[in-house]
Amino acid sequence: MARRPLPRILTSGQPLARMTNSASLARSRELARTAADSASDVFHPLIIIARGLRRLGAAGRGRWVATPREHRGPMAFFVGACVLVVCLVPYGPLLALITLMGAGAWAGRERTPVETGPGEAATERLRALYEALVPYLSVDGDPSPLYAPDGDWERAFPEYAFDDSGRLERLQLKYPAYFTDGEDCARARIEQVLYAKAGRGREYHFAWDELTNQLTLTALGPLPTDIAAQRFVTSPGELVLGFTDPDFVQRTLPVTGGEETRDAPPVVWRTGPRSTEPHLLALGQPGTGATTLLRSLALQALQHGDVLVIDGGGTGEYGCLAGRRGVLGVESGLAGALATLEWASHETERRLIAANRARQAGRPAPDDTRRPLWIIADRPTALAHIASAEGREDPQEWLQVPLRHGRAAHVTVVVAEHFESAELLSEPVRAHTKARVVLGPATAEEVRAVLGAPPHTTPIAQVPPGRGYARLGTAAVLRLQVPATPDPLDDATGQAHREAVLALLPERTVPADGAGPAEPVDAPQPVDVHKAGDVRTAGEGRSAGDVRKTEDVRAAGDAKTGDVRKPENVRKPVDIRKPVDIRKVGARKSGGAAAVEPADGPAAAEGATQDGEDGSAGEPVGAAVRAAHGKGGEPRVVNGSADASRPEG
Numbered sequence: 001m002a003r004r005p006l007p008r009i010l011t012s013g014q015p016l017a018r019m020t021n022s023a024s025l026a027r028s029r030e031l032a033r034t035a036a037d038s039a040s041d042v043f044h045p046l047i048i049i050a051r052g053l054r055r056l057g058a059a060g061r062g063r064w065v066a067t068p069r070e071h072r073g074p075m076a077f078f079v080g081a082c083v084l085v086v087c088l089v090p091y092g093p094l095l096a097l098i099t100l101m102g103a104g105a106w107a108g109r110e111r112t113p114v115e116t117g118p119g120e121a122a123t124e125r126l127r128a129l130y131e132a133l134v135p136y137l138s139v140d141g142d143p144s145p146l147y148a149p150d151g152d153w154e155r156a157f158p159e160y161a162f163d164d165s166g167r168l169e170r171l172q173l174k175y176p177a178y179f180t181d182g183e184d185c186a187r188a189r190i191e192q193v194l195y196a197k198a199g200r201g202r203e204y205h206f207a208w209d210e211l212t213n214q215l216t217l218t219a220l221g222p223l224p225t226d227i228a229a230q231r232f233v234t235s236p237g238e239l240v241l242g243f244t245d246p247d248f249v250q251r252t253l254p255v256t257g258g259e260e261t262r263d264a265p266p267v268v269w270r271t272g273p274r275s276t277e278p279h280l281l282a283l284g285q286p287g288t289g290a291t292t293l294l295r296s297l298a299l300q301a302l303q304h305g306d307v308l309v310i311d312g313g314g315t316g317e318y319g320c321l322a323g324r325r326g327v328l329g330v331e332s333g334l335a336g337a338l339a340t341l342e343w344a345s346h347e348t349e350r351r352l353i354a355a356n357r358a359r360q361a362g363r364p365a366p367d368d369t370r371r372p373l374w375i376i377a378d379r380p381t382a383l384a385h386i387a388s389a390e391g392r393e394d395p396q397e398w399l400q401v402p403l404r405h406g407r408a409a410h411v412t413v414v415v416a417e418h419f420e421s422a423e424l425l426s427e428p429v430r431a432h433t434k435a436r437v438v439l440g441p442a443t444a445e446e447v448r449a450v451l452g453a454p455p456h457t458t459p460i461a462q463v464p465p466g467r468g469y470a471r472l473g474t475a476a477v478l479r480l481q482v483p484a485t486p487d488p489l490d491d492a493t494g495q496a497h498r499e500a501v502l503a504l505l506p507e508r509t510v511p512a513d514g515a516g517p518a519e520p521v522d523a524p525q526p527v528d529v530h531k532a533g534d535v536r537t538a539g540e541g542r543s544a545g546d547v548r549k550t551e552d553v554r555a556a557g558d559a560k561t562g563d564v565r566k567p568e569n570v571r572k573p574v575d576i577r578k579p580v581d582i583r584k585v586g587a588r589k590s591g592g593a594a595a596v597e598p599a600d601g602p603a604a605a606e607g608a609t610q611d612g613e614d615g616s617a618g619e620p621v622g623a624a625v626r627a628a629h630g631k632g633g634e635p636r637v638v639n640g641s642a643d644a645s646r647p648e649g
């Protein structure tokens with residue numbers, strides 16, 4: 001107990017008497033103080049109990065006040081009944097009194113006040129951060145600056161949190177209304193300062209609230225890299241691109257990572273006729289995981305549909321898919337790729353025509369027009385080099401119809417390309433791939449050039465494979481970690497990952513040595529993609545899963561045309577350090593403003609690009625589609641199917 005000062009007694013009279021008086025006064029004061037101390041020691045328990053009872057009484061009163069009126073009667077009845085029972089029980093009142101004293105003593109005990117506020121080191125860091133922001137968030141002539149040298153940092157930082165190791169975890173800061181928070185460069189400056197002062201080596205998310213002039217910085221943990229390929233719980237048409245931060249998506253999926261099963265927040269891409277982003281483009285530096293992403297998507301797509309793979313890089317990393325049920329082909333050579341894509345283009349038209357005829361006849365669309373078809377093209381520009389050297393058409397030209405009309409025909413196109421070859425991507429690929437992914441290290445400008453918006457997070461120094469950013473249409477840019485889906489035929493692949501991928505592969509329809517069908521092939525029948533325009537099935541022609549060897553075609557190309565890398569044959573690649581807005585490049589190449597995707601998002605470009613293609617391939621397609629919609633002539637029927645072979649241009 002703190003001692004209370006005794007009241008001072010004023011004296012008057014002669015000096016001696018005053019001295020005597022003051023001595024006795026001092027003695028009596030001392031006596032009184034000792035008595036008070038002893039009394040407080042003796043009565044200390046009682047004081048504590050009294051204080052506790054007072055607190056309990058106050059809590060009870062508060063509870064009574066908070067109880068709705070209609071509940072007070074039953075409550076009073078219950079309390080009265082308890083008191084009655086206690087009174088009737090032998091020794092009940094005594095026990096109740098002891099319990100009450102005990103509760104009072106517990107409630108009245110002295111509690112050490114919890115220390116609040118940041119420690120000295122944390123205060124120092126916050127002050128340093130505040131001072132660093134002063135030049136950017138203050139102007140001369142502000143009568144009441146929020147940021148000023150030696151200013152009040154507590155006014156500017158209403159909320160902050162540090163982790164156990166003393167690193168800043170979260171910071172909410174106010175900024176003056178005159179700060180140009182609508183300008184990207186002004187924001188970027190503040191973000192850079194905060195990134196440097198909050199500690200490099202971690203990723204931070206910045207949430208700008210222009211309405212209240214507040215910025216919230218949150219340190220983000222690394223995305224999980226232990227999620228491997230597995231069956232994800234999704235609906236047909238939904239594909240998991242990877243996993244992201246829990247606060248940025250509303251959904252979680254149960255996943256097995258390492259030994260345990262947990263819920264993880266996925267980036268789910270919805271495809272099909274109702275999708276607003278029916279096709280996907282992934283760009284990245286070499287070796288950052290684009291092939292892995294495409295392999296992961298192929299394995300998911302094979303659950304409900306058929307897949308065609310164009311392996312432009314010719315690295316054979318899709319070999320595990322060859323000869324599997326639902327895999328219509330894995331092509332790595334120019335001739336095979338051209339034939340395959342030509343077939344896919346005609347198949348898209350055929351589906352449109354068949355579905356339209358069924359609609360006109362009042363029937364549902366036939367099943368064979370509704371089975372999803374996936375065209376997965378990894379590095380198609382590599383084949384464009386060879387095609388240009390051989391004087392043949394760019395395989396990307398055959399992607400035009402699937403890209404433009406694939407959505408209605410259940411045809412989805414996925415393209416992956418290296419940053420440096422992005423300029424060689426055809427204009428339809430750029431215009432119609434509204435789902436975008438950037439993999440590997442990339443600056444904010446590079447991410448913006450591909451996704452149409454910068455990431456709201458800082459870059460990290462060490463980027464694990466499969467890490468990047470994803471944006472679906474005009475939605476927010478999300479951090480992305482692709483599930484590990486390595487090539488099971490690669491010797492470097494670990495046993496656990498190999499087994500995980502092999503478990504997802506459909507059964508073989510062709511034995512590994514390619515001798516012939518391993519088992520009877522039933523629906524869906526793989527299609528002979530090498531006879532473009534003819535919709536016969538593999539049973540009538542070549543078997544599915546027949547993988548062409550890239551080397552053959554390349555060798556042929558070299559033999560015929562000489563070095564395909566001759567300067568006149570090869571277009572100059574883009575300098576990745578000089579970021580290229582690939583949406584704009586399309587406009588430059590096609591020379592038409594109609595091909596430029598507007599700045600307000602890819603969705604707005606859909607209509608613009610419909611008519612802005614060059615006429616060579618666009619016109620026949622337009623004619624076919626007009627026919628499909630009943631405005632043109634009747635399509636020819638071959639073998640009982642609508643022949644969608646290329647109309648005369």
Ligand SMILES: Nc1ncnc2c1ncn2[C@@H]1O[C@H](COP(=O)(O)OP(=O)(O)OP(=O)(O)O)[C@@H](O)[C@H]1O
Pocket residue numbers: 284285286287288289290291292293313315317465466467481482483484485486487
């Ligand atoms: N999500 C991932 N998780 C774990 N490892 C990955 C992931 N993505 C890629 N890797 C690993 O990174 C390496 C390169 O991957 P991948 O071949 O997919 O990259 P890439 O971009 O296609 O490269 P390139 O274009 O040069 O062929 C491989 O060893 C692969 O196993």
